[in-house]
Amino acid sequence: MTATTARVGDPGTPTVLARAAGAEWLRLRTVRTSWWCLLAATVTVVGIGVVMAFDAENVTATGELPPAPAAGEFGIMLGQFALLVLVLLAVTQEYASGAITPTLQWTPRRGVLLAARLGVPVAAATAAGVLLALVADIAAWFIADLPFSPGEVAGSLGRIAAVLAAGGVLAVGVGLLLRSTAGALATVFLLQLVLPFLLPAFGVEWMADLGELLPGTGAIWTLLGEPDMTALQAGALLVGWAAAALAAGGWSLLRRDAG
């Protein structure tokens, strides 16, 4: 029997992938860390949204009331990190505990594992973030009577989904490549939050230019509309960094020893 012919009763790739994805979902649900991350994200996103709503007249320089979606966007700007930690731990915790060994015994087709490990945690984190942002928007609408138009909210949630999906893929890629929770967390934090805010703050031109090449800058622009760049540039940053991280992390999972 050659390796390419499937044995009778051997399930096809769609079945194997569906099972792997189901297992991945179960993995997420059965560790407390996931729920703590979700709680942290809820407190941050909804909390910041509500606080912003109470302080709405001071949010903009003109004193004009911001639209309700600003609540969710401000909330996600910080709250995304709890969600990225959730995604990242789903990858790196297996290397820390050695659980990647049984995982690859159960799903030895690594392309299948990559698809499941990328798809399920990133989709879960993105969906959770969008839902939390919506809650924040509605809260702001009710509390401070901020302008709430369904079209604007939908557009805002779409941008939030893009930021979270790109950040999630970045986290999975970096996690698969570095295989260390501390190293991957530090890298994602620096790229996504610390450097994009810090580099321009020095007032040195090349530092600010460098900052504009980071994925976090694309995320900040997408959420808050700063700094000055086009949608194309921001989109290229989000997609480019996610693709690069995925390529490196995918190579690591597909080609290297289990770990």
Next chain:
Amino acid sequence: MIEVRGLTKTYGAVRAVDDLTFDVRPGAVTGFLGPNGAGKSTTMRMVLGLDRPTSGSALVGGRPFPRLGEPLRAAGALLDAQAVHPGRSGRDHLRVAARTQGLPLRRVDEVIEQVGLGPAARRRVKGYSLGMRQRLGIAGALLGDPAVLLFDEPMNGLDLDGVRWVRRLVRDLAGEGRTVLLSSHLMSEMEQTADHLVIIGRGRLIADAPIAEVMRGGHARRRVRVRTPATDDLAGALLRRRLGVHPTDDGDLLVEGATAETVGDVALEVGAAVHGLAEEHSSLEQVYLDLTGDSVQYRVGDAPELVQR
């Protein structure tokens, strides 16, 4: 059936596994024996596709393991009992495994019963003893009711009852016609558990034979230890009969390839008083030390085990 063909793994200049070729047949317990660092775990990991061979191949049930869609139905393995997410319960760990194979939840509870994990299965793995983790790992290996089983040092961390339980389990699994590969550094365990031995040292195959053959074959020795005040007289008489004689540090003589009767008769002929006479049979441990003598990377000291009659 596991077929290993020319399996090689190098890390830089180090050949951890060096051109290994052997079969593991169904219906028997095959002991996989070798000193620490000999390459046993690396070999098992390559068979399961966890580590990528530098060259060579391995088939499980006639197919490369990394291509299988339902691998747990083909082969179950316990490689490292500690390699489990500490924050998940044992039962949830097995539920995840079952989900990947399309196995029903009922099967999870069956293997939990089978390994005797019981109510502990609902607690988080964090609080498990090594013995409980071994049982959880074995439950995972059995989950898919596979034809092939690989156990890497499954007796580690088990108490005496646990060791007996594992021994019984692997014997039963082989008795059901399954292929069982069991690595261990406990040679006395192998003597009681294995039917066949694959011995490696420094990544190379040293022996691949039924355990009885290894014990009595060219490597195993039969010799007699004799204590006498007339050492020189007796040694001379034995040498004239073309028997190998070695003095020991405590003044005894070791006579190679002789029986107690022969040595006793020779002593009587030359009038040497015999103060002690014992046949020594090679234990597996001794055979193993002889075989791997050149291959041992980390050696503490010789501890020959004497079986006296």
